[in-house]
Amino acid sequence: MHFAPDTEVTLEFTVALANTVAGATKSGRDEISTAAELTALLSEHRYSGRFDRDDAELSEVRATRDRLRAVWLRDRDDAVAEVNQMLEDAKALPRLVRHDDFDWHLHATDPSAPLAERIRVEVALALVDVIRTDEMGRLRACAADDCSGLLLDLSRNGSKRFCTVRCGNRMNMVAFRQRATTDSTAASDG
Numbered sequence: 798m799h800f801a802p803d804t805e806v807t808l809e810f811t812v813a814l815a816n817t818v819a820g821a822t823k824s825g826r827d828e829i830s831t832a833a834e835l836t837a838l839l840s841e842h843r844y845s846g847r848f849d850r851d852d853a854e855l856s857e858v859r860a861t862r863d864r865l866r867a868v869w870l871r872d873r874d875d876a877v878a879e880v881n882q883m884l885e886d887a888k889a890l891p892r893l894v895r896h897d898d899f900d901w902h903l904h905a906t907d908p909s910a911p912l913a914e915r916i917r918v919e920v921a922l923a924l925v926d927v928i929r930t931d932e933m934g935r936l937r938a939c940a941a942d943d944c945s946g947l948l949l950d951l952s953r954n955g956s957k958r959f960c961t962v963r964c965g966n967r968m969n970m971v972a973f974r975q976r977a978t979t980d981s982t983a984a985s986d987g
Contacts, residue, residue: 799951800926803902807923808936808949810842814858814916815866816960820945823963829859839912845896846908846915857913865920869947873933876924883921887914891922941968 800808815821817828817838829835832850835858839848848854868879883889889905905918927933939946939960946960959965 800923800930800932801902803899804923804926805951806842807919808927810844811865811869811920811923812947812949812960813838813842814862815869815947817862818866818945821939821947821960827859829855829862831855843897843899844912846912847910848912854912857911858916861913861916864917866947868924869936870938871933873928873931876933877928880921880924880928883917887918889918889921939964941965 799805814829817834819825819827822828829838832852832855835855836848836850864879864883868876871879884905887906887910891903891905893901894904895901903922905922906915908915910918927936935950935955937948937950939948940958941960941964944960944964946964948957948960950957959968
């Protein structure tokens with residue numbers, strides 16, 4: 798499954814932002830607890846527009862992160878209401894833009910709008926594509942029991958189950974150990 802390039806970039810950014818929460822990170826802590834950490838994430842994903850780099854902006858982005866994590870896991874019909882609300886709240890007016898080395902793509906807020914608002918609107922626009930193509934199943938939670946990470950499944954057959962290779966390897970090792978224990982118990986009983 799492939800979406801428009803700007804949709805994929807935004808969805809990948811959403812996963813990166815959503816997975817900065819303590820339960821989804823390798824470090825076990827919130828990975829955007831400072832303005833500097835938020836700036837690093839935005840730089841890594843080449844986010845453009847206004848950045849205040851203050852505690853108020855950080856707080857708004859963290860609240861947006863929680864909102865996006867929730868909508869990510871909703872079913873298609875429930876996601877529509879949240880997407881429409883995010884667009885309405887921002888009085889979004891979609892338009893095509895080209896900047897830096899990105900080709901034509903959609904923006905629906907002014908570059909000077911607050912960062913959290915721009916994030917919500919860009920994610921809402923990406924989710925519009927996901928909803929219209931009936932692919933909400935491509936957005937899901939990691940299948941690892943001890944992980945609260947989110948994932949975007951762009952695989953051909955829609956079979957991705959873990960947010961990272963680390964989670965997949967860890968769960969495979971757990972399953973292997975369970976099978977080995979079951980096999981050894983069965984052999985000693987037999």
